[in-house]
Amino acid sequence: MEQVTNKQIVLKHYVNGFPKETDMLLNDSSTINLNLPHGSSNAVLVKNLYLSCDPYMRARMSPSIGSYIDSFTLGSPLSGYGVAKVIDSGHSNFKKGDFVWGGTGWEEYSIINAPETLFKIEHTDVPLSYYSGILGMHGMTAYAGFYEVCAPKKGEYVFVSAAVGAVGQLVGQFAKLSGCYVVGSAGTKEKVDLLKNKFGFDEAFNYKEEQDLDAALKRYFPNGIDIYFDNVGGKMLEAVLSNIRLHGRIAACGMVSQYNLEQWEGVRNLSHIITKSVRMQGFVVTRYYHMYPKYLEMIIPLIKQGKIIYIEDIAEGLESAPAALVGLYSGKNVGKQVVVVARE
Amino acid sequence: MEQVTNKQIVLKHYVNGFPKETDMLLNDSSTINLNLPHGSSNAVLVKNLYLSCDPYMRARMSPSIGSYIDSFTLGSPLSGYGVAKVIDSGHSNFKKGDFVWGGTGWEEYSIINAPETLFKIEHTDVPLSYYSGILGMHGMTAYAGFYEVCAPKKGEYVFVSAAVGAVGQLVGQFAKLSGCYVVGSAGTKEKVDLLKNKFGFDEAFNYKEEQDLDAALKRYFPNGIDIYFDNVGGKMLEAVLSNIRLHGRIAACGMVSQYNLEQWEGVRNLSHIITKSVRMQGFVVTRYYHMYPKYLEMIIPLIKQGKIIYIEDIAEGLESAPAALVGLYSGKNVGKQVVVVARE
Numbered sequence: 078m079e080q081v082t083n084k085q086i087v088l089k090h091y092v093n094g095f096p097k098e099t100d101m102l103l104n105d106s107s108t109i110n111l112n113l114p115h116g117s118s119n120a121v122l123v124k125n126l127y128l129s130c131d132p133y134m135r136a137r138m139s140p141s142i143g144s145y146i147d148s149f150t151l152g153s154p155l156s157g158y159g160v161a162k163v164i165d166s167g168h169s170n171f172k173k174g175d176f177v178w179g180g181t182g183w184e185e186y187s188i189i190n191a192p193e194t195l196f197k198i199e200h201t202d203v204p205l206s207y208y209s210g211i212l213g214m215h216g217m218t219a220y221a222g223f224y225e226v227c228a229p230k231k232g233e234y235v236f237v238s239a240a241v242g243a244v245g246q247l248v249g250q251f252a253k254l255s256g257c258y259v260v261g262s263a264g265t266k267e268k269v270d271l272l273k274n275k276f277g278f279d280e281a282f283n284y285k286e287e288q289d290l291d292a293a294l295k296r297y298f299p300n301g302i303d304i305y306f307d308n309v310g311g312k313m314l315e316a317v318l319s320n321i322r323l324h325g326r327i328a329a330c331g332m333v334s335q336y337n338l339e340q341w342e343g344v345r346n347l348s349h350i351i352t353k354s355v356r357m358q359g360f361v362v363t364r365y366y367h368m369y370p371k372y373l374e375m376i377i378p379l380i381k382q383g384k385i386i387y388i389e390d391i392a393e394g395l396e397s398a399p400a401a402l403v404g405l406y407s408g409k410n411v412g413k414q415v416v417v418v419a420r421e
Numbered sequence: 422m423e424q425v426t427n428k429q430i431v432l433k434h435y436v437n438g439f440p441k442e443t444d445m446l447l448n449d450s451s452t453i454n455l456n457l458p459h460g461s462s463n464a465v466l467v468k469n470l471y472l473s474c475d476p477y478m479r480a481r482m483s484p485s486i487g488s489y490i491d492s493f494t495l496g497s498p499l500s501g502y503g504v505a506k507v508i509d510s511g512h513s514n515f516k517k518g519d520f521v522w523g524g525t526g527w528e529e530y531s532i533i534n535a536p537e538t539l540f541k542i543e544h545t546d547v548p549l550s551y552y553s554g555i556l557g558m559h560g561m562t563a564y565a566g567f568y569e570v571c572a573p574k575k576g577e578y579v580f581v582s583a584a585v586g587a588v589g590q591l592v593g594q595f596a597k598l599s600g601c602y603v604v605g606s607a608g609t610k611e612k613v614d615l616l617k618n619k620f621g622f623d624e625a626f627n628y629k630e631e632q633d634l635d636a637a638l639k640r641y642f643p644n645g646i647d648i649y650f651d652n653v654g655g656k657m658l659e660a661v662l663s664n665i666r667l668h669g670r671i672a673a674c675g676m677v678s679q680y681n682l683e684q685w686e687g688v689r690n691l692s693h694i695i696t697k698s699v700r701m702q703g704f705v706v707t708r709y710y711h712m713y714p715k716y717l718e719m720i721i722p723l724i725k726q727g728k729i730i731y732i733e734d735i736a737e738g739l740e741s742a743p744a745a746l747v748g749l750y751s752g753k754n755v756g757k758q759v760v761v762v763a764r765e
Contacts, residue, residue, distance in 0.1 A: 310691060329694045343687010347654060350673045350703035357701040359694035 083109040085154040085184035086398045092138040095337045095406055100138065101155070101399040109186045113165045121171050121192040123161035125181055126421065128395075129209040130402045130414040131157060131243075132308075135336040155183040155398075160198070160208045162421065168192045176201065178208035183398055185418060196369065200377055205421075210243045210413040211387045212376065214362055218330065219247035220372045221365035223255075226328040226358045227304045231256035234298050236317060239308035239333060240281065241268040241388070243413035248306045249278045250385050257304070260297045262313065264408040271411070275386055290316035301325075309334040311342045318349040327357040337406055388412030427453040429498040429528035430742045436482040439681045439750055444482065445499070445743040453530045457509045465515050465536040467505035469525055470765065472739075473553040473587075474746045474758035475501060476652075479680040499527040499742075504542070504552045506765065512536045520545065522552040527742055529762060540713065544721055549765075554587045554757040555731045556720065558706055562674065563591035564716045565709035567599075570672040570702045571648045575600035578642050580661060583652035583677060584625065585612040585732070587757035592650045593622045594729050601648070604641045606657065608752040615755070619730055634660035645669075653678040655686045662693040671701040681750055732756030 085104045092100050113122050134157055137149045149155055163175040164186065171177065171192055179195035181187045189195060198208055210216065222244070223229065235252040237245045240261025249272065252259040260280040261272040272281035280297050287293040294302065294316050301322035307314055310332025317327070335341045350357060379385040390410040392401035398416045405414055429448045436444050457466050478501055481493045493499055503525040507515050515521065515536055523539035525531045533539060542552055554560065566588070567573065579596040583589045584605025593616065596603040604624040605616040616625035624641050631637040638646065638660050645666035651658055654676025661671070679685045694701060723729040734754040736745035742760045749758055 314691070329691070332692050332695065335692065341689040341692070343689045344691055345685040345687045347658070347673070347688055348676050348679065348685070350701060351676065352705075353703065354705050354708070355703045357694060359697060359699045361696075361698050364698065 079111040080108050081111060081186075083107045083184055083186050084395050085182070086395060087154055088138060088149045088151055090151065091140040091148070092135075094339065096135060096138055096403050098399040098403050101402075103396055103399075104154075107184070109188075111164055111186070113167050113188070116167075118167055119190070119192065120167045121163055121177075121189045121195070122165040123177065123181060123187050123189060124164050125159050125161045125185060125187060125418045126176075127160040127206045127209040128181070128183060128398060128416040128418060129158040129213070129215070129243075130392075130398070130405055130410070130416060131215075132239075132331055132333040132336065132405055134402060135406065154187075156180060157183065158209060158214050159418075160205055160213075161187070166192075171195070171197065176205060176208075178213045183395070185395065200373065203377060203380060206389060206391070206415050206417070207380075207387065209415050210389065211247060211380070211385075212373065215243035215413065216247060216376060217365060217369060217372060218362040219244045219251060220376075221362055221368065222306060222328045222330050222360060223248045223251045225365060225368075226360050227306065227326045229255045229257055229304055233257045233303035234300060234322070235259040235304045235306070236294070236298065236302050237261045237278075237306045237308070238284075238313050239263070239331070240272055240276075240278065241412060242308060244330060245306070245308055246272075246276050246388065246412065247385070249276055252304075253277050253279075254379075254384075265411075268408075268411060271388065275388070277386075284313065291319050294320045304328075306330060307332070311335050311344075315344050315346055318344070318346045318355075321349055321353050321355055323353050325353055325355045327355060329357055329359040333406070390414045392416045394418070423455040424452050425455060425530075427451045427528055427530050428739055429526070430739060431498055432482060432493045432495055434495065435484040435492070436479075438683065440479060440482055440747050442743040442747050445746075447740055447743075448498075451528070453532075455508055455530070457511050457532070460511075462511055463534070463536065464511045465507055465521075465533045465539070466509040467521065467525060467531050467533060468508050469503050469505045469529060469531060469762045470520075471504040471550045471553040472525075472527060472742060472760040472762060473502040473557070473559070474736075474742070474749055474754070474760060475559075475587075476583075476675055476677040476680065476749055478746060479750065498531075500524060501527065502553060502558050503762075504549055504557075505531065510536075515539070515541065520549060520552075522557045527739070529739065544717065547721060547724060550733060550735070550759050550761070551724075551731065553759050554733065555591060555724070555729075556717065559587035559757065560591060560720060561709060561713060561716060562706040563588045563595060564720070565706055565712065566650060566672045566674050566704060567592045567595045569709060569712075570704050571650065571670045573599045573601055573648055577601045577647035578644060578666070579603040579648040579650070580638070580642065580646050581605045581622075581650045581652070582628075582657050583607070583675070584616055584620075584622065585756060586652060588674060589650070589652055590616075590620050590732065590756065591729070593620055596648075597621050597623075598723075598728075609755075612752075612755060615732065619732070621730075628657065635663050638664045648672075650674060651676070655679050655688070659688050659690055662688070662690045662699075665693055665697050665699055667697050669697055669699045671699060673701055673703040677750070734758050736760045738762070
């Protein structure tokens with residue numbers, strides 16, 4: 078029985094307003110046995126390699142969120158999406174040495190009691206970290222959200238907020254592949270440059286430099302917006318509604334502008350939904366996971382041919398995870414925020 | 422050439438806040454020739470019989486609405502949906518004596534320059550006034566909005582606001598015919614009684630007597646709401662979002678609670694659209710008019726068999742039209758508000 082230290086990132090207390098690094102702590106006194114107990118049916122023991130930092134995790138740092146996911150348990154490691162290697166397996170679908178992605182803990186090793194929720198990684202000729210983003214939940218979110226929820230047509234006008242984020246950067250590139258005109262918003266000049274010069278958006282702007290979001294959108298979309306992929310909610314959503322076209326579609330994916338507010342901002346112009354026959358559609362990516370093989374078939378060649386660009390912001394070491402997570406809410410990360418726990 | 426007086430209801434000035442009777446005036450100095458000029462291609466001259474008073478008309482009383490319909494022209498008769506009789510026709514589809522419904526003027530006689538937008542009335546064994554409501558635009562709104570937009574399933578929980586209105590009363594009855602559980606809200610005890618005792622809603626409540634709409638909805642929907650047919654917007658929409666179920670659907674049909682406000686109320690909890698995978702869909706009924714024959718085939722037998730109840734609030738005479746229209750916004754009408762200009 079090999080017993081080792083299992084460092085963990087633990088939530089100290091529930092959070093009000095913006096989360097801080099000090100809301101979490103590194104627990105280095107926990108240990109784990111690297112063999113599953115005999116007869117531990119179904120469970121899988123994994124070594125965590127890459128962890129994904131995601132805006133939605135803020136909701137789980139509040140005591141009660143009335144949502145589709147639970148709050149984190151105080152004193153226990155946080156959890157989220159990640160890439161891991163199987164160390165020991167009590168489940169017939171997984172064997173030692175397999176790489177997997179899915180829900181795991183913010184710790185060095187995790188026991189996954191419902192490994193049916195894990196995806197086995199079959200293609201290892203792309204960076205493994207990609208399965209914590211473009212080849213995992215985020216890629217599927219962009220794929221299902223854009224192609225299924227937004228139902229794009231060639232020539233349509235597409236707007237993406239938080240466009241350098243894990244999902245946004247992909248949505249914009251999918252829109253270009255679909256023959257759409259696409260504009261992205263982001264919060265720094267560096268990100269705006271990336272959108273235009275690296276990700277191939279037609280235009281991009283820094284929302285922090287715009288006094289009047291409605292005027293900004295009118296400048297970039299003189300004919301209005303057909304599709305809005307909404308990662309931020311709030312005032313930007315309001316500005317989009319004022320510029321939406323007949324039969325416009327809004328994929329409601331995230332509302333990161335609101336997560337840390339005591340009182341959420343109200344959206345006052347929902348009447349455009351009626352007068353423009355708009356469809357605003359929330360979606361949860363898990364409902365589309367049956368399309369994952371089809372997605373991989375599309376995306377892996379595009380990555381290899383350089384037709385899809387993907388940018389990660391890599392934080393080294395589990396210790397860096399709290400700062401990486403907190404940085405999301407001030408827009409510090411450039412690209413998909415990943416924490417490396419171990420490289421294999 | 423028979424020249425007659427043509428009384429008209431004219432908009433005097435654009436309106437701020439709640440409309441008043443004095444925003445309109447009766448013009449009795451206009452005249453009209455009861456024969457179309459020779460060679461007046463396509464136009465149809467009609468005698469107006471029944472006019473429909475509708476909440477959406479408030480938007481047209483403002484100077485600029487940025488909407489799918491234009492503002493009323495000052496000094497000209499208002500326009501809206503109505504039932505009329507053809508007096509003279511320059512269009513091959515219509516002949517003298519035909520009954521029609523569609524867009525017409527708030528006056529005794531109107532020249533319709535685009536009669537392709539009119540529907541010829543084929544079934545006259547039901548009250549003609551019904552074509553200004555249940556057998557016209559409002560019926561189609563309820564039909565398309567409920568069956569097409571909401572996509573109901575047997576056993577689902579349905580909530581309808583402004584439920585005694587022309588559209589609401591029908592939606593509730595369609596929901597019952599579909600095997601749903603349906604609750605309606607209205608603004609007086611009399612209307613609540615009608616909903617429960619006449620229209621067959623499972624439950625109904627007076628929203629004006631509820632301090633806390635969220636608590637009221639939790640009382641009537643302990644398991645949450647699958648379908649919300651929204652005629653009012655604002656705070657009720659917010660309360661519904663807090664009680665919506667996974668994969669809930671919201672048909673955005675009207676926002677009468679907001680039309681007279683200087684500053685529209687903000688809806689602060691749109692995040693439920695994401696977390697519950699909600700579809701909120703605006704729609705404009707004209708897009709569904711191809712289904713009108715199918716609708717009539719369904720609804721006329723139901724009316725004749727007494728399986729669908731329809732209540733009109735009839736105002737007598739064109740003179741009464743301003744008061745009838747204004748009354749909508751204080752909820753004075755009980756049932757679909759109709760103005761009788763003439764009976765044939």
